Amino acid sequence: xxxxxxxxxxxxxxxxxxxxxxxxxxxxxxYCEVLPYTTEVDRIVALKPKALILQRGKACGERxxxxxxxxxxxxxxxxxxxxxxxxxxxxxxxxxxxxxxxxSQDWTTEAFIDETVADLRVRIGDRKVLLAMSGGVxxxxxxxxxxxxxxxxxxxxxxxxxxxxxxxxxxxxxxxRGQFGINLVSVNAEERFLKKLKGIRDPEKKRAIIxxxxxxxxxxxxxxxxxxxxFVQGTIYPDIIESxxxxxxxxxxxxxxxGLPDRIxxxxxxxxxxxxxxxxxxxxxxxxxxxxxxxRRQPFPGPGLAVRCLGELTLExxxxxxxxxxxxxxxxxxxxxxxxxxxxxxxxxxxxSVGVTDDARTYGYVIALRAVQTTDFMTAGVVPLPIDFLTxxxxxxxxxxxxxxxxxYDITSKPPATIEWE
Ligand SMILES: Nc1ncnc2c1ncn2[C@@H]1O[C@H](COP(=O)(O)OP(=O)(O)OP(=O)(O)O)[C@@H](O)[C@H]1O
Numbered sequence: 305x306x307x308x309x310x311x312x313x314x315x316x317x318x319x320x321x322x323x324x325x326x327x328x329x330x331x332x333x334x335y336c337e338v339l340p341y342t343t344e345v346d347r348i349v350a351l352k353p354k355a356l357i358l359q360r361g362k363a364c365g366e367r368x369x370x371x372x373x374x375x376x377x378x379x380x381x382x383x384x385x386x387x388x389x390x391x392x393x394x395x396x397x398x399x400x401x402x403x404x405x406x407x408s409q410d411w412t413t414e415a416f417i418d419e420t421v422a423d424l425r426v427r428i429g430d431r432k433v434l435l436a437m438s439g440g441v442x443x444x445x446x447x448x449x450x451x452x453x454x455x456x457x458x459x460x461x462x463x464x465x466x467x468x469x470x471x472x473x474x475x476x477x478x479x480x481r482g483q484f485g486i487n488l489v490s491v492n493a494e495e496r497f498l499k500k501l502k503g504i505r506d507p508e509k510k511r512a513i514i515x516x517x518x519x520x521x522x523x524x525x526x527x528x529x530x531x532x533x534x535f536v537q538g539t540i541y542p543d544i545i546e547s548x549x550x551x552x553x554x555x556x557x558x559x560x561x562x563g564l565p566d567r568i569x570x571x572x573x574x575x576x577x578x579x580x581x582x583x584x585x586x587x588x589x590x591x592x593x594x595x596x597x598x599x600r601r602q603p604f605p606g607p608g609l610a611v612r613c614l615g616e617l618t619l620e621x622x623x624x625x626x627x628x629x630x631x632x633x634x635x636x637x638x639x640x641x642x643x644x645x646x647x648x649x650x651x652x653x654x655x656x657s658v659g660v661t662d663d664a665r666t667y668g669y670v671i672a673l674r675a676v677q678t679t680d681f682m683t684a685g686v687v688p689l690p691i692d693f694l695t696x697x698x699x700x701x702x703x704x705x706x707x708x709x710x711x712x713y714d715i716t717s718k719p720p721a722t723i724e725w726e
Contacts, residue, residue, distance in 0.1 A: 308419060310407040312336040313353040315343070315377070316546075317360030317368035323542065325359055325387070327581055328394055333409040334401055337579070340546050345376040353382060355405040357397075361388025413584075413591045417449070420576050424453035431533035433574065434526060436564070437462040437488065438606075439476040442538030442577060444598050445589040449576045450536060451486050452592070459487045459532070461525050463518055466494030466622065467608030470630035479598060489529075493521050494619075501610075501617045507726035510617065514607040519564060526568055533571040535564065539578040540585055602647050603681075611726040615654035620707075621669075625652040627705045628671045635697045636675065645687045648675035650701075651714070651725045659702075659709030668709035671701055676723055684718040 312329055316322045316338050329336040337351060341358070348356075356377075360368035369388070385400045401407045433450055437443050437460040450458045460480060464473045473490065481488040500513050526532065565573055577585050589599040605611050613625050629650035636642040651672040659666040673694070678684035698711035714721070 309335040309411045309415075311351050311353050312355045312357060312401065312405075312407065313348055313351055314338045314357045314359055315341040315373070317341045317358065317371045319359045319368055319387075322359060323545065323581065325357060325397075327583075328397060329357070329401065330411065330581070330584065332398055332401065333411045334407050335411040338545050341371060341373060341377075343377075345374070345380065348377060349380070354407050355383045355385065355401060356380075358384060358386045358388065361386070413587045416580075416584075417452075417588060417591060420449055421453045424450060424574065424576060427574070428454050428457065428534060431457065431571070432531065433458045433534040433536060434529065434532040434570075435460045435536040436522060437476065437480065439468075439472055439598065440538075440601060440604060441582070441585055441589060441599055442540055443536075444480070444594055445585050445592070446536050446538045446574075446576050447480060447486060448484065448589065448592040448594055450574070451484055456487050459489060459529055461489045461491065461522060461529075463521050463525075464490065464492050464494060465497045465514060465518060465521075465608060465610075466619070467497070467514070467610040467613070467617070469604070469609065469633075470626045475597060479595060483593075483595075489525055491521060491525055493517075496521070498617060498619060503616060505615050507611065510610050510726075511607050514610055518606075519567070522564060523567055526564075532568070534574050535568070535570040535572075536574045536576070537565075537578075539575045541579055541581050544578060602649070605724060611724050612649060612651045614652060614725060621652055624669060624705055624707055625650060625671075628652070628701045628708060628711075631701050631704065632673050632697055635693070635700070639693060641675070641687070641689060641693070644677065645675040646678045646681075646684070647723060648673075648687070650674075653712075653725075657710045661709065666709045668707045670710045670712060671705075671708050672712050672714050672725070673697065674714040674723070674725075676718065678718070678723070681723070682718075684723055686715050686717055689713070 312334060314326050314336055322338060326336050326338050339348065358373060360371060383405050385397065402409065433454060435443065435447050435450060435458060437447055439462065447458070447460050462476055477488065477490055480486045497514065497517055500517050501510060504510050504513060580588065586599045609622060609625055610617055613621050632650045633648060636645065636648050642648065651674060653670045653672050655670045656667055657670050659668055675687040675689060676684040677687050694713050701711050702708055
């Protein structure tokens, strides 16, 4: 990336908002990378930066004060924008980057797509590629890039573990097989997962079983496909970005699909969006014609509805949850409340309560609705949905979903609660 575009290196001195400045620079179509301020000078030089931004000082939080730029880096004599002496203003940043340093603003979504596709083509040649498709933004955008690069040399495998939301498996097939013409293997493993999960109530055990079984199913499918050379991972920039204050350790690496590349012999791993932030991945997807149902999909946990269906997982309970969740999400979208929330979904609590329908006593499940707003997912606030709207949704769920007779709205922030219930 940096080879083809002017680059700015942002040196992170331990700022809490380390990624904000990077996003602002990239919004100006200028490529940048974030490195810890202690990074060895050779690594910085290799990126051929035209400027440095030091993210420290007042605008970046007290804990960055007193940390000094290493002498070797200072000796590079590159133009420096020091946040310790500068207020955090976008116009000032633009003037510095464009007028003072002469950086070209050519790092666009289209340029990224063209260059990535060309790179992938050269790297892959006539070899074969496997991608684990979740239907989420990251793996979907990877699939579109790989498909544009090498067409049917790419095979995507989607595992339906039975805990997907309403219509999701069908949507994935429709978009990727139907619209894009991608080689997609869709495995319906619902029964197999539910059998393994029978009688299990402990949330941690449920997660572990789903994770293990997922790997098993995936491995079996991969073997059926014969020799495959490359495995694709939807790693994104926040997964690999190193921080200036924790000694440069990798933050998280959850995209490795349970260590699959260690179990199957691949020639290499491809990570086509690893230098992109989530909203940039989304933009690439939209530019490539991936529909909004995918690019704007809410964050969805790997084990899916399993973490929202409390107690033992049964087909009956999952069906109830799917229906209630679909009603709530659609109502939120139809009434425009969806744009106020980062995540909104239903939970099937394992509680049952007494109700009354047509003069008859019922004993049904309690559904909880949750809608939260967050910027970083570390803390989250409850979306203050109007009571009229909530009452209407509750009425619809209780009327249309069999075995549900009570609906509650979760009004707990994070902390003390988490966003998900399990
Ligand atoms: N049901 C599934 N079938 C096939 N692959 C999956 C499935 N669920 C997850 N994966 C793979 O595991 C990766 C990590 O899953 P996870 O749910 O943690 O990712 P994510 O950050 O939400 O990414 P994505 O946007 O691709 O869903 C996905 O990118 C995808 O490659």
